[in-house]
Amino acid sequence: MKRANANDPVALLQMGVRRYGDGDYDGAFRYANKAAELGDAGAHYQLACLYFEGKGVEKDEKKAVYHLEQAAIGGHPLARYNLGANEKNNGRMDRAVKHWIIAAALGHDASLDAVKDSFRSGLVSKEDxxxxxxxxxxAVEATKSPQREAAEEEARKE
Known part of the structure; x- marks a missing residue:
């Protein structure tokens, strides 16, 4: 709470996620909105979810897509993937594929699967x-470290 009171965007987002888990969608919105104002990409993603679901706010697809775009610009791979899915749903496969290629380059597995499916459908070249x-x-290799591997091994033992 101390970090949230100091306007740490990560702490504010954590508080928002906690509120969301507790069913306090108004509180989740307030915390995520404050973190988003401070530039947190994850907070923009959380706001997009709230607007898509209509929890704590009125359902608003335009605002949801805006926050997905802000999160994607901030490097949030799931937001980028969801933008691709949104473009696909709107019949703009060329734009969808571009989003998925970017998210795949960030290490997002589902985006790579979407690119693979697009390749099989003839929408993506072999080179791309x-x-x-x-x-x-x-991207996946860049996240590997001996410490992370040791932690994953310990988690598997439990």
Whole structure:
């Protein structure tokens, strides 16, 4: 709470997620909104979810997409993936594929699967698919460390 009172965007988002889990959608909105004002990409993603679901706010797809865009610009891979899904639903597969390629390059597995499906459908060239696959692999490799592997091993033992 001390960090949230100091306007730490990560702490504010955590408080918003906690409120969301408790069913306090108004509180979730307030905390996420404050964190988003401070530039937190995860907070923009949380706001997009609230607007899509109509929890704590009135359902508003335009505001939801705006916050997805802000989160994606901030490097949030799931927001980028969801923008691709939104473009697909609106019949703009060329734009959807671009979003998925970017998210795959951030290491997002479902986006890589979407690029793969688009390749199989003939919407993505072999070269673009290969480049997305290499970028995805590089992103995943960049997250590996001995400490992380040890922690994952400990988690599997439990």
């Amino acid at each position: 698919f290969a480049a997305a696959l290499r970028a995805h692999q590089a």
